[in-house]
Amino acid sequence: MAPLYKKALVIGATSGIGEALAAKLVSAGTSVIVTGRRQDRLDAFVSKHGSANASAVAFDITKLDQLPAVARSIVEQHPDLDCIVLNSGVQRPFDFARPQDVSLESFGDELITNYLSFVHLVTAFLPHLQRLVSSNTAGSQQAHLVFVSASLGLVPTLVRTPGYNASKAALHSWITNLRQQLKDGGYEKIRVIEVFPPAVQTELHDTKHQPDLQNGGEIGMPLAVYTDKMYEGLEKGDDQFAIGPAEPWLQEGGFEAQRQTIFEQQHPVIKAALQKFMR
The missing domain is CATH 1.20.5 (Single alpha-helices involved in coiled-coils or other helix-helix interfaces)
Structure with a gap:
């Protein structure tokens, strides 16, 4: 496989889709910067794949006021960064038929994690990507913003997770406008790619994150199968694509x-x- 990108920053790479995709990118020749809150897992990833292929930055994407400084630091250390994969996400149940049981604080945290943090991160990194594609030496240089969205943002059939569904719907609408604004502004070389996964067997559904589920980690498509399909979709180069039931x-x-x-x-x-x- 030829590398898709020179260097990719993978947001949310301590487990699940982010970790698996980062490993896939490394195997295809892309250098990666993995991020997340769990330093031990980031260190384990770098140790496994080698410091020549991977580096790590630990930070919390919900600390919105800290993200501009994080972005500046990453760009200073990695001026060849040409891809950002925005993948972090949480999914929690909320039953508004029982309003007394709804934690609006948790609901708000979910919107920050799944939507607002991406808006802040993209805003922080866009000046770098704009410089990258506009430099006189760039030639055919492209940059990529890859969003791991969700089919539930299109059709919210999992009624038990209204916060997740709404956050992904907002993200999809914003991505559509972002893509067009960049084109209108002359930055069509910044590719904006949105991927719509199905349910995938990750920590998203496990007991720690959704205690009302049992064997939640077995829900959905096997992670390895999904990762291969996502990489194949990225190779094709479409602005948006789905995997699984949402493909049609x-x-x-x-x-x-x-x-x-x-x-x-x-x-x-x-x-x-x-x-x-x-x-």
Whole structure:
């Protein structure tokens, strides 16, 4: 396999999809920077794959005020960074039919982890990516923002996790606008890629994170199978793709493909209509 990227920052790489994808990238020749809160797991990843192929930075993505400084430090140490994989996520049950049992603090934390932290991280790293693709020596240099989203952000069928579903829906809407804003701003070389996984066998569903489930780690597609499919999708180069049951939604005739077509048709119409009102 030829490397997809020169150097990738993988947000949320201490377990699950992030760790598996980071390992896959290394095996294909991409250098990686793995991040997460658990230093011991980050150290174990670097030890396993070698310091020539991997480095690690421990930080908490929910500490939004700290993210600009983290981004500056990473860019200073890794000026060749050309890909950021935004993968961190939490999923918790909330039953609003029993409002007395709903922790709005936990609900808010989920929105920060799954959505707002990504907005803050992208905002912090975009100046670097813009410089990278705009430099006179860049030539055909591209940069990549890869978002691990969720099919539940398109159709929220897992009713027990309304916070997760809403956070992924917000993320999807924002990604769609981000991609278009970068194109409109002349930064089409910054590729914005959104991946819609199915349920995958990770810590997301285990007893620690969802204590009302039993054998939750067995829910979904095996992690190795998913990782291979995601890498294959990244190789194809589409702006967005799904894995598993949601695949038809993004194919020709699927409802999400139709929605994207409507967006592409309506965006220039709305933009032109607003022009006379803009200062």
